[in-house]
Amino acid sequence: MKKLIAISVVFALVAGVAFAVDLGANVIGTVNVLESNPDDVQSSGTMNRVRIDGSGEAGDGAFGGYYRLEAWHWSGEAFFGNVWWKPLDQFKLILGSNGGDGFYGKEGVTGWMFYQTACDTGVTNPNNTWGGSLYGIGVQTRDAFYGGDGGFDQVRLEIAPADIAKINVVLPFFEGGKTADVFKKTTFQLDLNLDFGNIAVTYVGNMMEGDQQPSIYGYFGGSFGDLSLDVGIGFTLPNEDGTSNPIGIGVGVKYAMDTLGVKFRTVAKLAGEDKATRILADVMPYFVLGDNLTAFVSVGIGMLMPDGGDSQLGWHFNPYIQVGEEWGAKFLAGIKASSSGVEGADVEWSVPIALIVSF
DSSP: OOOOEEEOOOOOOTTOOOOOEEEEEEEEEEEEEEEOOSSSOEEEEEEEEEEEEEEEEETTTTEEEEEEEESOOTTSOOEEEEEEEEEETTEEEEEEOOTTSOBSOBOGGGTGGGTGGGGGSSSSOOTTTSSSOTTSSSOOGGGTSBOOBOOSSEEEEEEEEETTEEEEEEEOGGGOSOHHHHHHTOEEEEEEEETTEEEEEEEEOOOOBTTBOOEEEEEEEEEETTEEEEEEEEEEOOOTTSOOOOEEEEEEEEEEOSSEEEEEEEEEEEOSTTOOEEEEEEEEEEEEEETTEEEEEEEEEEEEEOSSSOOEEEEEEEEEEEEEOSSSSEEEEEOEEEEOOOTTOOOEEEEEEEEEEEO
16 A cells, blocks of 8 residues: 555664564645535645554564554554564464554455545545445445454464465454453454455454344455456344344445456445345546546445335545556545435535655
């Protein structure tokens, strides 16, 4: 997601061991030149990110660590880090966090990769991935796809008994509490990388009390020439009182050629206790207009169809351009317009620009 400039820094440790540290920084700023307001047109701006990362290894790669400093982070924290030990190729122990980016996510093009780095600016709106949807109808792509362990302080075990198989375990010891509760909330993931694609099954533990029930996610991801496909299903086990929880079913597709491509994602959330059906669908064609110029047009709808009462249809329209490298420094500018579809709701709109620089 960003390029790190390797700076070899030699430390004379007590034991006389030397190691190299990779340091990098990422800065993102967004300005809404114009944006809607119930009373008047207004303007605003924010620095989305001011970040420094560092990572290094010691002991011939048997030990290592990662560090992140954020000027601002949605969690309210500023410092993040993890340390790890890999005594064997088949085993790795990790203590700590990676700043909320998450571990072991299985969502392909349906999550952060739909907009990629533009997702971290205000030129696009990522809420159909997390946040209950852009339209406020209570569905997001992560109802069907596992977005990964939250990335905060935990104990993580990575076990690779074979080249094609990996077992990931997340033990929430850092949350504290009864040891029995820690093991109830353990996450297990079986990750298989086969010739025809990636298959993963993830069990996210919970307290097994009331509505705190475990969730299970299944995933398949494969590439077929210019086409990539992601399929996901997610559901939470019935609550202690027998109340059923909805099932999420989703599909993501990316078709990419040299000069144009398209991304598509959809998810349906259905069969819950309220018997409502919730559907999201986003499509984004893009056009490579030059070595450093790409145009995107993101269009989507969100539908809420309750068991009784009126349905709701939300929509968004978000064309934007990107000037610069796909994974490097860039300028973005676009138009955002959306509506929840609720009767009498205003159309929200803005004209944002943004800069991303990594070094």
